Amino acid sequence: MGKQNCQDSLAHVYFYLDDEIGRLRKARIKRHLKKCPPCMGAFSFESRLKAIVRERVREEPQPEVMDRLRAFLKENESGFGN
Ligand SMILES: [Zn+2]
Numbered sequence: 001m002g003k004q005n006c007q008d009s010l011a012h013v014y015f016y017l018d019d020e021i022g023r024l025r026k027a028r029i030k031r032h033l034k035k036c037p038p039c040m041g042a043f044s045f046e047s048r049l050k051a052i053v054r055e056r057v058r059e060e061p062q063p064e065v066m067d068r069l070r071a072f073l074k075e076n077e078s079g080f081g082n
Contacts, residue, residue, distance in 0.1 A: 005032045009039050013046050049073060 009029045015021040016029055033040045049069060057065065 006036060006039055009033065009036070010042055013043055016043070017047050017050055045073070045077075 009016075009032050012021055012025065012029060016026060021029075033043055049066070052073075053066065053069060
């Protein structure tokens with residue numbers, strides 16, 4: 001069951017961050033994140049990525065830009081505190 005919740009949560013990470021999912025699903029994901037550090041980590045990673053992109057790119061970011069940023073952040077992950 002836990003695994004299923006993880007897959008469900010991660011499948012909706014972008015919709016969650018974009019506020020494109022219903023309140024119920026959002027609440028369910030939120031509840032799952034509280035109990036699941038790996039998912040929480042993935043969500044905060046993606047939301048940080050989105051925040052950076054939003055700051056730098058005013059229009060819709062190109063997929064390759066997202067990929068490059070993601071690779072960059074992964075490489076520098078240790079530099080982000082904790
Ligand atoms: Zn999980």
